[in-house]
Amino acid sequence: MLKAHVAAALQGAPGDAGRDVLPYAMQVSVWARWVIALAAAVLLLYRPEFWFPDEPARPFLLIALVAVNGLAHARLLLRRPVTRAWLLLLSVADVVLLSAAIGIGDGFDRFVFAAYYPALAMFVLVFPSVWLALAWTSLTAAACAATTLIAAGGLDFEAGDERALLGRIAAMYVLALCVLLITRLERERREAALVRERRLHQERADLSQEVHSTIAQTAYLLEQGIRRARGLAGESNEELTAALDASWSLSTAAVWEARRLADSGRLFEGRALRPTLWGHCETFERVTGVPVSLSQSGTEPPLPVETRGRLFAIAHNALTNAARHAQAGAVTVRLDFWADRVRLSIADDGVGLPDGYQDRGRGFQGMAADAEALGGSLTVQSGNGTPGTTITCVAPLPKPEPGG
Template sequence: MVTTQDGARSSGLSERIAGRALLFVALTGVGVAVYAVSVVVLGPQVPVHGAFAVLVGGAMAAVLLLARDTAQRGVDWLLYGDRRAPERAVLRVGRRAESAADPSGPVDALVETLAAALRLSYAEVVLDAGPADCRVGIPTSRVSEIPLVSQGRRLGTLRAGRRGEPLSRPDLQVLAGVAPQLAAAAETVRLQASLARARERVVRAREEERRRLRRDLHDVLGPALAGVGLGLDAARSRAARDPAGADALIVQVQDEVRECVGEIRKIIEGLRPPVLDDRGLLGALQQHADLLTTRAPALRVEVAGAVPPGLPAAVEVVAYLIGQEAVTNAVRHAAAGRVTVTLTPEDGDLLLEVRDDGRGLPADPGGGVGLGSMRERAEEIGGSLAVGPGPDGGTRVAARLPLRAAVAVS
């Protein structure tokens, strides 16, 4: 019985035998052709003997050596592609990346081009975030792995192999040269998918907000305003014959109007916390901290940092809601005695960090509603959220919110 590895070795041996056979046939053909031309052209005119025969033999040997090198390069290209010219393979992959018609599938195009350029039996990109679904061939017995790194962050691995033999050093040089392009393509695909998800969440949240507004206006304000209208009609009809009764109805209608104003304020506060317009982001977070410390005198909450001028409204709202939720979670779930909130502008982003000295994250934090909500809010404006243990214990919540990307959302 032949195992997979034995079959791969046999296949690789067959390829090497085929390569030598092609080279032998090519050299034989060239030698016969040169000899035939020499006999046909020079034979009738110049007698080949003595020193001239040596000269002709040397010329034929030089031609055969040149033919051998040319034939060897041709056979290597047929079997191994552009591994002797790494820059050519990298250029082919780069051109394929530029001409990829489908922006969502550049990784597939690059892997296919790489496999064709190096005559690979197997090539695959495996992303750490999940399967890339871009594989050519089936895994061989010997697979080489090249890490894919973009902006200092590992994204995945490029796996490649050739049947029956390990990849040579020129092959690995080509793979190392192509890896940055594959990493950039994989990062582009990841960002496009993240952007699509964020847009979908924004649209969904907008539709949910519209439904909520419609429900509040229809179910709460609609009947209340209708009651106000009926009360005014009743007061008007009573005014002439029963002024005291009409006055009592007007007082009742005034109370109903005040209730309507209160409902309108609730709706407005649901759209944007008014404290942001009154006190700004730092002041709003400080007000929330003061509220918590008033209820728990032993608690200490510090708010520090700076806010860049012209802060987009979307970033302001998201930063406030994330900070508010993080501080509340630290007090309610982690039993923290001290919480620190820091805002820092950095490289076109706003960094929000909340640290506490509580008991830290549970062994299996799971996907709580609070954490999921904070992460979704950050991603909706193109940001990110990281939650983990703090350097001195407790929990650290860090949100990076891009200011430029949020301008369009605002």
């Protein structure tokens, strides 16, 4: 039974919400060991009479700790996968080194036992299984008790050694139980939040499909009908022509906004940013008659849906500005991906922007807010004797986890 729990804990469930804890847990444990190693080195150098010549093995334990932790730290720096098996190996190394440190000491007179507690808490954080936590706590307690008794040469009942030993062991179980309960509660909340987020994404994708099948199609047919009516009316009635032109403009805007909802929903279905933008640019060209070109440099990495959604929104608003206000004859959209950032630029050859454009409407305010939410910046180049407008957003790419 325990073997099955160990195998399940090491493998983890598909889509486990706790997988993102592993790189962070390894980072914390690595830096905690460096602090312990530094403190041990200072003590060895500052008070050598505490260990030499009676305990010459202590420097070798420090070397072993540095070697094990250095290997783990190198794995993090090289962005190698962080697995539960690696963290289990580090936990085993912690128990072995701590037990050895107690074993070569005086048993009850050493404070090294206190390091068992953070090592135990880290194990329970990574392996939130009741049976596995109890088994590991029992193993750790047995190692602590055995090495303490061996080093001390038995129990001194007059000195109250049995109470000290029982207190240390009881504290281990209490600590493991508290960390286990808190960890399980937090993970249940996290998993529930992920389920809600996935449900919302699915609802958004379903809504976009519904918009595509109903509203967008209806708006398109309405726009085509008004266009045909405008052609039939000709110039015979100026008032009718003006009314049809206004209705045509409104219907075109309605088609464009409906397509925004439909196209952006594909992001929630997992589609990458570039093909989604390309489809939206084709829609723009079909609706407005303004030709659009899309180019890309670099390879698009897997991006969170929020990053893709906000970049899509910036591109949509920039295209809307080019169609409604810039009187553009052509638009160029470009995506540039680097290792640590992405740049989205939309350039048109229109008449440029008027003074105070930032305060007119919500388009530019929304683009600036989206760029800021991504941790990036939005720049607008227009005027200064140069025709057209270029809107550029530069945002950092989300850093992949060391285990990812």
